Amino acid sequence: MKWAHIHELAPSVLDKMAHGGVFFTVKDRSGRINTMNIGWGGISEFWGKQVFIAPIRHNRYTFALLQDADCFTVSVPLGNGLDKALAYVGTHHGNEVDKFQEAHITPVEALSVPGAVIAQCTLHIECRIRLVTEMALDQMDADTRARCYGDGDAHTLYFGEITACYRTDEDDT
Ligand SMILES: Cc1cc2nc3c(=O)[nH]c(=O)nc-3n(C[C@H](O)[C@H](O)[C@H](O)COP(=O)(O)O)c2cc1C
DSSP states (O other): EOOHHHHHHHHHHHHHTTOOOOOEEEEEEOOOEEEEEEOOEEEEEETTTTEEEEEEEESSSHHHTTOOOSSEEEEOOOTTTTHHHHHHTTOOTTTTSSSHHTTOOOOOEEEESSSETTTOOOOOEEEEEEEEEEEOGGSOOOHHHHHHTTTTEEEEEEEEEEEEEEEOSOOOO
16 A cells, blocks of 8 residues: 555546546444545545536435445545446446445445445545535526436535555556
8 A cells, every 4th residue: 555645636536537537435433434426526626625526416325325324435446447337337227236245346444434335446645525415407508407317316516535545565457
């Protein structure tokens, strides 16, 4: 394990988010774990802290787990080795299938928060949730609203303070 600087890795993370997505993993207080794919959101500065912002729609099982969680993690495969797994967790629901078994990925304990990261990934970002805020669709420009939120299912934005960022040797590249 090697600590990493989020500012140096941000371009790689954002590139992966735009091309296939990354694993967004939540463990709730009762120990239920789920992972899904996120392609939107990003890395930012807020309140004198480094922050990861994740947009999660209400109909995700992950959203249900987030109701009772303080933390989330983002695991990034910097190569293409986990593309199939990313596609699987991005098209199936954790309350219907065991995504970890079906996608052949392993949750392992996070280092700085009571959560889990994906063992097969190269880069891990751990976050403590500092703000939860729902998108106000009535304040969104009409074009974006029609293009992305025609069904009214808004994203809730999770602002997570980055508590740890590191690379692991189990590189999938
Ligand atoms: C490439 C890709 C990017 C995605 N990005 C997001 C995202 O940013 N936010 C979101 O809510 N869903 C996103 N999804 C959809 C969820 O990953 C998908 O609905 C998933 O099945 C939800 O799993 P869950 O119900 O187990 O939580 C994305 C899916 C893919 C394939």
